[in-house]
Amino acid sequence: MIEFFKMEGAGNDYVYVDLRENAKKILQLNAELLLRLCDRRYGIGGDGLVIIGPSDRAAGRMWMWNADGSASAMCGNALRCVSLYLSADGRKRELIVESGVGLHRAEIISRDENVMSGSVRLDMGRPIFEAHIIPFSRESKDAPGRPVRYQHVLKGLDEGHVLSMGNPHCVIFVDDPDTVDIESIGPRIENDPAFPERTNVEFVSIKADGSLYQRTWERGSGETLACGSGACAALVAAASAGLSGRTNTVHLRGGDLFIEWNETVHMTGPARLVFRGQIDEREFPLFSKEG
Numbered sequence: 640m641i642e643f644f645k646m647e648g649a650g651n652d653y654v655y656v657d658l659r660e661n662a663k664k665i666l667q668l669n670a671e672l673l674l675r676l677c678d679r680r681y682g683i684g685g686d687g688l689v690i691i692g693p694s695d696r697a698a699g700r701m702w703m704w705n706a707d708g709s710a711s712a713m714c715g716n717a718l719r720c721v722s723l724y725l726s727a728d729g730r731k732r733e734l735i736v737e738s739g740v741g742l743h744r745a746e747i748i749s750r751d752e753n754v755m756s757g758s759v760r761l762d763m764g765r766p767i768f769e770a771h772i773i774p775f776s777r778e779s780k781d782a783p784g785r786p787v788r789y790q791h792v793l794k795g796l797d798e799g800h801v802l803s804m805g806n807p808h809c810v811i812f813v814d815d816p817d818t819v820d821i822e823s824i825g826p827r828i829e830n831d832p833a834f835p836e837r838t839n840v841e842f843v844s845i846k847a848d849g850s851l852y853q854r855t856w857e858r859g860s861g862e863t864l865a866c867g868s869g870a871c872a873a874l875v876a877a878a879s880a881g882l883s884g885r886t887n888t889v890h891l892r893g894g895d896l897f898i899e900w901n902e903t904v905h906m907t908g909p910a911r912l913v914f915r916g917q918i919d920e921r922e923f924p925l926f927s928k929e930g
Contacts, residue, residue, distance in 0.1 A: 641918040641925060645685065648716030648910045650864030650893020653689045659699060664926045670708030676923055677706040686860045689717050697737040698725040705859025712739025713805030715867020715906055719759040723747065723910040727755065740764060740805035748907060755912035763868065763904045766875045767803035774835050775801050785879045793824060800876035807838040808872035816842040816854040825856025839866060843873045850888045851877060864893030867906055874898040
């Protein structure tokens, strides 16, 4: 049996397995297995799988896969959850966590000592605007240090603002994200050949009080209740377009995130343990028998 736990950050939920003490286990993941594991009726249910491994540079290393089996280097909500989980060792208030894009400083703002839940402030790193790094295949004529404009062919939508927060994002400003046919438009932009590694898509509006409201079509998972790196991308795009200051609250269907952009982007938001359990390896063979 494989020990696992379920955590969520603003409703963005993943299945977590801690392999820090079993680093020699060999994963044998595939799309069919991940789809079954993340199915909310026939599996555990979740937006993807997160493996926590050892790191010689940090308290731990996050590895993650989307629900469709594709790997991703970054997920802000999952990284907050990993940070809260790792902070329980010695009740740390500050720690370094490693992801596929580098090292992140995490600060535990608040924590319920009786259950694993709290608020985490996380350094998400610098936004990336260089098209070849995002990656985005279309030539940019925009000034350096700003998101790349994306001229799509979809009627009724403004141009997109493309950048990376360790994973690619296309931010589109709309009057009301709740009226967007996200199930139709999201995958069309996600799979546009202009994005060689596909992209996350954020539909964002500016509320009357100046805060942001966002819906996200996540690469490899479909619409999720929240996307932390997407909220960071939304704030950067809005600030670059003169629609927001460099600090703001981003409202998502699963909760609120507070985003700050100075040299790097910081995100503050909730993280919570939902439950623990065991995975039957006969039904979900996550590891090779050789590992």
